[in-house]
Every structure is written in C-alpha cells, then in structure tokens.
Amino acid sequence: MLIKKLLGEPLFMIGFIAILLLLIGSFVFSIYYQSDYEPATVLYDENKLPIENAPFSPSFRYPLGSDKLGYNMVLMLLEGAKYTIGLAAFIAVCRLVLSFFVGFILYLLPKKIKSLLHGLTDVFYYAPLTIFAYFLIAPVLVTFSWSYEESTRLIYSITVIILMAVPILSLFIAIEIEDTFREEFVRNAKILGGGRIHVFRKHVAPFLTPKILVVFVQQIGQVLMIFAHLGLLEIFIGGTERKVMGVTYKGEAIVEAFSMSHEWGGLIAKNFAYLSAFPWLVIGPVVAFAFTILAINFIVEGLKRAMKNDGPSKKLLKKKSSHRSIEIKLEHFKQIGLGNRG
Amino acid sequence: MKRELLKLTLQFFLTTIGILSIGSLPYLFFDLERHLVVLRMIESGELDNTLFLYDSMEINFQAYFHEILSTINSLFHITDFQYHAKKAEFFLFPEFLHKYLFSMGQLGVALFIGLILAILGTYLIMLVPTKRRNITKFVLFIFESLPDIFVVVMIQLIVIWIYKKTDILLFNIVNSFGDKAYVMPVLILSFLPTVYIIKYLLIAFEDENDRLYVELARGKGLRKSYILLVHILRNATITLFNNFKTIFWFSLSNLLMLEVVFNINGFTKFILDNCILNPKIMTIGLFMVFLPFFIIFSLTNLFIRKLTDQEVVR
Numbered sequence: 001m002l003i004k005k006l007l008g009e010p011l012f013m014i015g016f017i018a019i020l021l022l023l024i025g026s027f028v029f030s031i032y033y034q035s036d037y038e039p040a041t042v043l044y045d046e047n048k049l050p051i052e053n054a055p056f057s058p059s060f061r062y063p064l065g066s067d068k069l070g071y072n073m074v075l076m077l078l079e080g081a082k083y084t085i086g087l088a089a090f091i092a093v094c095r096l097v098l099s100f101f102v103g104f105i106l107y108l109l110p111k112k113i114k115s116l117l118h119g120l121t122d123v124f125y126y127a128p129l130t131i132f133a134y135f136l137i138a139p140v141l142v143t144f145s146w147s148y149e150e151s152t153r154l155i156y157s158i159t160v161i162i163l164m165a166v167p168i169l170s171l172f173i174a175i176e177i178e179d180t181f182r183e184e185f186v187r188n189a190k191i192l193g194g195g196r197i198h199v200f201r202k203h204v205a206p207f208l209t210p211k212i213l214v215v216f217v218q219q220i221g222q223v224l225m226i227f228a229h230l231g232l233l234e235i236f237i238g239g240t241e242r243k244v245m246g247v248t249y250k251g252e253a254i255v256e257a258f259s260m261s262h263e264w265g266g267l268i269a270k271n272f273a274y275l276s277a278f279p280w281l282v283i284g285p286v287v288a289f290a291f292t293i294l295a296i297n298f299i300v301e302g303l304k305r306a307m308k309n310d311g312p313s314k315k316l317l318k319k320k321s322s323h324r325s326i327e328i329k330l331e332h333f334k335q336i337g338l339g340n341r342g
Numbered sequence: 343m344k345r346e347l348l349k350l351t352l353q354f355f356l357t358t359i360g361i362l363s364i365g366s367l368p369y370l371f372f373d374l375e376r377h378l379v380v381l382r383m384i385e386s387g388e389l390d391n392t393l394f395l396y397d398s399m400e401i402n403f404q405a406y407f408h409e410i411l412s413t414i415n416s417l418f419h420i421t422d423f424q425y426h427a428k429k430a431e432f433f434l435f436p437e438f439l440h441k442y443l444f445s446m447g448q449l450g451v452a453l454f455i456g457l458i459l460a461i462l463g464t465y466l467i468m469l470v471p472t473k474r475r476n477i478t479k480f481v482l483f484i485f486e487s488l489p490d491i492f493v494v495v496m497i498q499l500i501v502i503w504i505y506k507k508t509d510i511l512l513f514n515i516v517n518s519f520g521d522k523a524y525v526m527p528v529l530i531l532s533f534l535p536t537v538y539i540i541k542y543l544l545i546a547f548e549d550e551n552d553r554l555y556v557e558l559a560r561g562k563g564l565r566k567s568y569i570l571l572v573h574i575l576r577n578a579t580i581t582l583f584n585n586f587k588t589i590f591w592f593s594l595s596n597l598l599m600l601e602v603v604f605n606i607n608g609f610t611k612f613i614l615d616n617c618i619l620n621p622k623i624m625t626i627g628l629f630m631v632f633l634p635f636f637i638i639f640s641l642t643n644l645f646i647r648k649l650t651d652q653e654v655v656r
Contacts, residue, residue, distance in 0.1 A: 119356025123364060125587055126357075126632045128595035131613065131624075132364065138618050139372050140399075156399075228491050229595075232602055233614065275603075279499050290492040297487035 005306040012302020015295040019085065022292070026081040065280035073284040080262030084227060085220075085292065087158070087237070087263070092219035094162045095169055096212065102166060103173030114174065121167040129164060129222075130229040136160045141235050157237045161226060165219070176211060180204050210307045214300055221296040228289045231265030232272060264288050350640050361632060362410050365625030370406040371399050374621065381619055382426060413625050425620040434626070438612065442630055445609035448524075449597055452531035453589070459532070460539035465571065467540070468547055479544065485537045490596045494603045497530055527600050535593050542585050546578035580649075583642050590635065 006012050065073050106114060124132070140156045180186060181204065189203045230237065264285040271281035368374050416423050424431040467478050550556060551574065559569045594610075601611040609627070617624040 116356060119353045120360045122353065122357045123360035123628070123632075125591050126361075126594075126635065127628055128591070128598050130595060130598060131610070134614065135617055135621075135624050136367060139368050139374070139377060152399075225489050228489055229599065232491060232599065275495075275498075279502070282495060283499065286489075286492050286495050290488055293489050294484065294487045297483070301483065 009302040009306045011298045015298030018295040022081050026078050029078050076262045077288045080264050083263045088220050088223040091223045095165050099166050099169035102170035106174035107177045214303050217300045221293050227265035231268030234269045236266035236269045361628045366409040369409040441609045441612050448528050452528050456532040456535035459536045463540045464543040490599050538589050546581040550574045583646050
C-alpha cells in the first residue's frame with residue numbers, strides 16, 4: 001500500500017530515480033568503459049598545437065573540468081558515486097540495526113536509567129559530529145597511517161562513524177517504541193489478549209516501519225554530509241594510492257596520494273588546496289554531494305508526505321470537504337420585529 | 343523548584359562525565375603517550391615518517407582512567423595549562439579564551455541576524471496567499487537541504503569570480519596576516535540558520551493560524567498583520583525555543599566549515615589543529631561550549647515551563 005502511494009508522490013520519485021540513475025551509471029561506467037579510459041594530460045586543438053595543460057578547466061568535452069592526471073571530473077565523480085553512496089548506505093544500515101537493538105533494550109529499562117543515559121548522550125549536542133569523528137579517526141588515519149593496513153583503516157573509520165550516532169539514535173528509537181506502545185490501538189490489542197510478541201509483530205511493527213524508513217534515509221544524508229566535512233578536513237576513507245609526481249632538487253620523490261576509488265570525500269580532500277587556482281576541482285565533488293543530498297532529502301520528504309496521506313485517499317477527502325462557502329450579505333436577512341429601538 | 347534544580351544538577355554532572363569519557367577515548371584504544379611522543383618528533387623534524395614504526399590497537403583501561411583523572415586535574419588548574427605546538431609549549435589561556443569569545447561572538451551575531459531576518463521573512467511569507475506560499479516553502483526546502491559546505495564554497499567562489507571580472511573585492515574573504523575577515527563570515531553563517539528558523543516559524547505560524555483565538559481576533563476586526571506580529575509570534579516563539587538546541591547544533595557545524603574554508607583562526611579551527619597533539623584541548627573546548635549553553639538552555643526551558651505549563655519537547 002505504501003509503495004503505491006510512494007509511486008504517486010512526485011518528490012519521492014524524482015529523488016529516487018535521480019539516485020538510481022547515478023548508481024546505475026556508476027556501475028555501467030566501471031564495468032564497460034573504465035578499462036578503455038586513458039587520460040590525456042595535454043589538450044590539443046585542431047592544428048595539433050597544445051592549448052592546455054592538465055588540469056583542464058570546464059569545457060564542452062570536460063563539463064566539470066579535469067584533475068591533474070587528466071581524468072575527466074564527471075567520469076571520476078560517476079565512478080566514485082557507488083563507493084560514496086554505497087558506503088553511506090552501508091553505514092546507515094549498520095547504525096539503524098545496532099540502534100534498533102540497543103533502543104529496544106533501552107525501552108525495556110526502567111525510567112531512571114533512561115534519563116541517566118539521556119543526560120550522557122547530551123554531550124553530542126554541544127559539538128558538531130564532524131569534530132568527534134575527526135578527533136577519533138585521526139590517530140589511525142593521520143598519525144600512524146602507514147603502520148595500519150588498508151583494511152584496518154577502512155574498518156576503523158567506518159566503525160567510528162557508525163558508533164558515533166548509536167547513542168542518540170537508539171534513544172530516539174526507544175522513545176518511538178514507547179510512544180507506539182502507548183497508542184490506543186496497541187493498548188486495545190493488549191486488552192483483547194494479544195501476547196507481547198504478537199502485539200509487537202502485528203501491530204507495533206507496521207506502525208514503526210515507515211518511521212524507521214524515514215530515519216534510515218535521513219541517516220544516509222547525514223553520513224554523506226560527514227563524508228563531505230571529513231573530506232574538507234583532509235581525511236579520506238577508502239583506498240589511496242600513491243603516485244610519484246616529480247622529484248625535488250634534493251632527489252627525493254614527491255609523492256601524492258590519490259584516491260583510486262574516486263570517492264567524493266577523498267576528491268575534496270585531495271583538491272582542497274587548489275581552490276583558488278583550479279576551483280572546479282573542488283566544485284565538482286561539492287556539487288555532486290549537494291545533488292545527492294538534495295535527492296535524498298526529496299526522498300525523505302516524499303516518504304513523509306506519502307505517510308501522511310496513508311488515510312483516506314485524496315479523492316475521498318476532496319469529496320468530503322467540497323461544500324461551497326457562500327458569502328453572507330444583508331439581503332439574505334429579513335428584518336422582523338422592531339428596529340434599533342427595542 | 344528544588345526538584346528541578348536537582349534534576350538540572352544531575353544532568354550537568356552526567357554530561358560532564360560524558361564529555362570526559364569521550365575526550366579521553368583515544369587513550370582507551372591506543373597507546374596514546376607513544377603516539378604523542380612520535381608526533382612531536384615528526385613535528386620538530388627529528389623523524390621523517392613512521393614507516394619503520396609499528397602500532398596496534400589495544401584496549402587500555404588503566405591509561406584511560408589515568409587520562410580522565412589527569413584531565414580533571416588540569417581543569418582545576420586551567421590557567422597553568424600548557425599545550426604543545428610548533429616545537430614549543432604555550433600557555434592555553436588567555437589566547438584560547440580570546441578565540442572562544444571571537445568565534446562565539448560571531449555565532450551569536452549570526453544567530454541574532456538570522457532570527458531577525460527569519461521573523462521578517464516569515465511575516466512576509468504569511469502575508470502571501472496560500473498557493474504562492476507553497477512555492478516559497480518548496481524553495482526554502484531546497485535551500486535547507488543544501489549541505490553547508492556547498493553554500494560556503496559557492497559564495498566564496500562567487501566573490502572571487504566577481505573580483506576577477508570587475509576588480510571589486512566585495513568583502514574580505516580570507517583571513518590573512520593583519521586583515522581580519524569579519525562581515526562576510528557572519529553573513530554566511532547566518533544564512534542557513536535563517537532558513538531553519540523560517541522553516542520552524544512557518545510551521546508554528548500556520549499551526550496557530552488555525553486556532554480559535556486567531557479567528558476571534560479576525561472576527562473582532564483586527565488587521566492581519568497586527569494579529570501575526572503580536573499574538574501569533576508570541577505563541578510561536580515557544581516552538582522556537584524548543585528547537586533552539588537543534589538550530590545551535592547546526593550552526594556550530596556551519597561555523598566549523600566556515601573556519602576551515604575561510605581560514606579563520608577561530609575557536610573550532612584551533613581545536614582542530616591542536617587536538618591531535620594535545621587531546622586535552624578537545625575536552626577543554628567541549629567544556630567551554632557546554633558550560634554557558636547548558637545554562638542558557640536550562641534557563642529557557644524553565645522559563646517556558648513556568649510561562650506556559652508546556653513540557654519542552656526533547
């Protein structure tokens with residue numbers, strides 16, 4: 001039923017299709033085109049004369065410009081889309097699953113402990129999540145980044161981002177479960193004799209599911225924001241590969257780290273220093289983030305509207321309230337009895 | 343009254359414990375003392391990289407509790423606290439306090455501007471008939487969804503672009519030596535909070551519009567603008583106070599991004615730069631944000647509760 005309502009909700013469809021296209025494009029690109037793709041570091045015009053050196057500014061062929069290796073920004077963003085969005089979705093799922101279990105346990109706990117935990121989780125409201133993430137991930141990704149393996153760094157950063165949100169999220173879920181159990185239809189089900197698990201499965205869960213869906217999509221948006229922020233703070237999650245860019249006069253190799261997966265946060269991290277010189281290097285991923293987060297917010301808003309309409313259909317509502325309002329004029333009244341003096 | 347004070351004190355202690363626990367967390371999972379020694383050596387140039395060193399994650403309760411106690415100790419001797427940067431030790435105060443007041447001042451001004459603009463904006467929007475209002479609401483929804491870095495980066499680029507084309511430097515963009523950028527950051531900082539406050543105010547206003555007392559006022563013949571400004575605003579401010587915490591939280595995150603992109607040597611940037619070498623700075627910074635705002639939040643909650651007998655939504 002909900003799915004049918006969703007399909008009729010324009011906001012949801014726009015957002016959903018946008019993200020679907022992005023992901024499909026990302027996979028198609030990697031599977032079919034990537035191996036054939038060879039970046040060019042110098043642009044030639046019709047007379048075979050070099051006109052520009054990588055990174056290229058935005059033009060028709062390179063709508064968002066290119067990076068220092070000559071990779072087309074649009075294609076890089078497309079390829080990185082599946083990693084960024086996929087990782088964000090994965091983190092959101094883990095957050096929700098964990099928070100659901102913890103939230104349920106919290107719901108079962110007595111009230112005093114709940115208010116205790118509420119006080120503890122208040123900490124998170126006094127600083128942006130990004131600072132917490134940076135503070136906890138930095139020891140692994142910044143300090144001793146060489147001595148940890150790729151997989152450890154990835155797992156650690158993902159775990160930190162997941163666990164960071166669990167306190168607030170689980171408390172939220174506990175309150176939602178509590179509120180749902182207080183609803184009349186649940187109380188009636190209990191009075192009619194339903195056992196706890198039965199009431200939960202048949203009555204509470206269908207009521208909770210849309211709410212949790214909304215929270216899930218919101219979490220994806222929030223995690224994407226964290227990726228963007230961490231990118232600005234030059235922390236990249238995901239694979240890095242080091243390429244030798246040149247040699248200093250001392251004979252040492254200048255090594256630069258590139259995010260081979262082209263994950264968007266990594267792209268921002270890498271290119272942030274070039275903001276004034278080659279602005280498109282940063283605009284590209286920022287626009288990509290903005291576009292995706294906007295699409296996600298469309299999906300959330302569409303979901304909320306579809307949930308609101310989960311009562312009688314719009315047609316029925318229109319019928320019920322279709323009484324016309326008439327303007328009352330003096331002529332409608334017939335004066336009876338005496339005038340002003342009475 | 344006594345019960346509420348007790349609850350507040352309990353809340354205060356719990357959050358304090360929370361701050362201490364999180365601020366010292368790296369000590370729990372890493373041998374942080376060793377990390378710090380190595381980091382300082384890298385900074386002073388004695389070490390080039392850590393390729394030959396090995397480190398692993400281990401759970402370390404003793405170091406964790408020791409760090410918590412040490413932090414509490416430092417908090418009581420805060421003016422003597424020294425932090426390590428650029429191969430030397432510096433006193434944290436009063437420099438930290440100056441930066442704190444600077445950044446919080448910016449935040450405060452931005453929120454104030456945002457509030458005024460939002461009230462004005464909501465008033466104007468409410469005067470518009472319903473159909474056009476929905477379009478405005480949609481536009482607001484789009485602005486609200488934009489990530490803060492997008493807004494910050496875009497505006498900076500627009501100013502740079504205008505400068506390149508017309509040689510007019512609209513505002514001071516980046517903080518360079520001796521030249522403080524002040525107007526621009528505050529304006530940008532107030533953009534997203536304005537959008538949020540308008541969103542919440544609009545919902546509150548529309549809610550109030552359906553209430554009986556508004557109908558009564560209209561029946562009495564009061565002008566729409568008068569009703570809006572005097573009666574509805576008074577009641578909608580309560581919803582605003584409910585959401586104050588969330589608005590503040592978003593603005594703090596906004597401030598962080600702003601300071602990074604515009605290279606403002608503010609409070610949050612200072613914490614970012616120095617919290618790796620000196621983890622205690624993170625805890626101290628958290629306390630400095632926590633103390634005044636906890637008092638502000640609690641006072642507004644109490645005030646609303648006394649005034650309206652309404653429970654504040656958590």
